[in-house]
Amino acid sequence: MAIDVLERGDLPFPRSLPEFQRLFADEAACAAYLERARWINGFVCPRCGTFGEPYRISTRPGVLRCRKCRCDTSLTAGTVMERTHTPLSVWFWAAYLLTSQTPGMSAVQFQRQLGLPCYETAFQILHKLRVGMVRPDQDRIGGTSGEHVDADETYVGGRTRGEGRGVHHKSIVAAAVEVRHRQRDSALNNRRNSRYAGRVRLAVVSDRCADALCGFIKSVVAPGARIITDDWSGYAGLTKHGYDHAAVAERGDPLVAEEFMPIVHLVFSNLKTWLRGIHHGVSPQHLQAYLNEFTFRFNRRFYPFNAFRSLLGIAGNVTAPTYAELYAAKS
Ligand SMILES: [Zn+2]
Numbered sequence: 001m002a003i004d005v006l007e008r009g010d011l012p013f014p015r016s017l018p019e020f021q022r023l024f025a026d027e028a029a030c031a032a033y034l035e036r037a038r039w040i041n042g043f044v045c046p047r048c049g050t051f052g053e054p055y056r057i058s059t060r061p062g063v064l065r066c067r068k069c070r071c072d073t074s075l076t077a078g079t080v081m082e083r084t085h086t087p088l089s090v091w092f093w094a095a096y097l098l099t100s101q102t103p104g105m106s107a108v109q110f111q112r113q114l115g116l117p118c119y120e121t122a123f124q125i126l127h128k129l130r131v132g133m134v135r136p137d138q139d140r141i142g143g144t145s146g147e148h149v150d151a152d153e154t155y156v157g158g159r160t161r162g163e164g165r166g167v168h169h170k171s172i173v174a175a176a177v178e179v180r181h182r183q184r185d186s187a188l189n190n191r192r193n194s195r196y197a198g199r200v201r202l203a204v205v206s207d208r209c210a211d212a213l214c215g216f217i218k219s220v221v222a223p224g225a226r227i228i229t230d231d232w233s234g235y236a237g238l239t240k241h242g243y244d245h246a247a248v249a250e251r252g253d254p255l256v257a258e259e260f261m262p263i264v265h266l267v268f269s270n271l272k273t274w275l276r277g278i279h280h281g282v283s284p285q286h287l288q289a290y291l292n293e294f295t296f297r298f299n300r301r302f303y304p305f306n307a308f309r310s311l312l313g314i315a316g317n318v319t320a321p322t323y324a325e326l327y328a329a330k331s
Contacts, residue, residue, distance in 0.1 A: 010036050013305035020096055030088035031061040034075040037314045047071040062088060079313035080128050086121060090114055091312065094125050098133075099300070099307040132311045133296040134289040141178050141199045143222030150264035151176045151217055151229045153208060156272065157282060171284050173271070173291065174205045174216040176227075179263050197263045199299045202271070202291040204284075210234045214241055228261060267298070 011033065014020035024030050035043065043054045045066035054064040054073075062075045076082045081091045097105065097113055105113070111122035142149040155170040178198030201220035205212040213234040218241060221227065226244040229235040238245035248260040258265055271294055275282055282290050300307040 024089055024092045027061045027088055030092050031075055046073055095129055095308050095311040098129055098311060099304050129311045133293040136292050137295060140220055140222040141201055142225030148179050148226040148228055149176050149221050150179055150261045151227055152261060152264045154268045171287050172205050172208060174203050174213060175264055175267055176201045176217060176221050177264050177267050195263060200267055200295055202295050204288050208234050210237050214238060
């Protein structure tokens with residue numbers, strides 16, 4: 001049974017739509033939730049450090065006023081909701097939709113679901129929440145005993161539009177995914193195969209040479225981890241880089257890799273379906289952001305509560321970068 005690592009008894013997470021509506025019925029309920037998320041032991045004034053019940057203003061549920069210094073503290077300060085005029089309940093509903101709908105949503109679907117009269121507002125909310133998704137997960141995967149990492153690369157996208165044969169704009173995406181084994185006494189163990197995917201990392205790489213592929217592995221997989229790849233020469237240097245590397249001889253037969261590395265192939269297949277189905281093809285300059293979103297969803301598919309809090313920016317003292325900052329850092 002998966003338990004969200006940040007789960008707190010005083011911050012229940014809805015498991016169903018009726019539960020969501022009950023928990024986050026109005027602005028006051030959402031504000032109370034934000035308050036508990038930020039101050040586990042009760043309000044502390046960020047200005048003067050006074051601990052104790054603040055003044056509450058009934059017409060402004062998002063604001064707490066210190067009894068001592070009389071300064072107002074906004075509950076949304078430092079979160080993705082900071083300085084917006086959209087009701088908290090709309091933000092909560094948006095984040096819930098985004099984390100519980102596996103394939104993701106278009107801004108039009110979003111506008112309809114949120115009941116917003118203005119498309120632009122729906123677009124802005126979606127845009128801001130996605131910033132939390134496209135921030136790359138930083139820590140390196142693998143390295144747990146009894147597990148290994150599958151690594152492989154694939155071509156993504158790039159339809160030719162009347163540019164002649166042989167011309168394509170395909171990008172190469174490298175993947176590393178943890179392969180875990182279910183416990184023997186698990187109820188799911190009567191499946192054909194007890195292997196399942198742990199965390200994944202995905203990156204656009206410039207080509208299939210050793211520099212690109214080994215460079216990717218070194219940036220995302222813990223040193224010393226056991227790694228299984230096909231026998232492509234681009235991975236031959238992994239042992240030299242300190243990994244416990246095994247290469248499966250494909251000999252040109254893709255079925256061999258399907259058999260020995262089913263998990264990474266499943267990830268690629270899901271990724272391509274998602275890119276095609278939701279976003280109708282993605283331009284190369286935005287592909288990495290979409291890979292990060294896919295990674296966010298995939299790695300948190302058992303942890304909706306963590307995903308919900310990450311998106312709203314209340315998962316800790318994390319300052320979310322803006323879209324502009326993200327892309328500026330890249331170029
Ligand atoms: Zn104060």
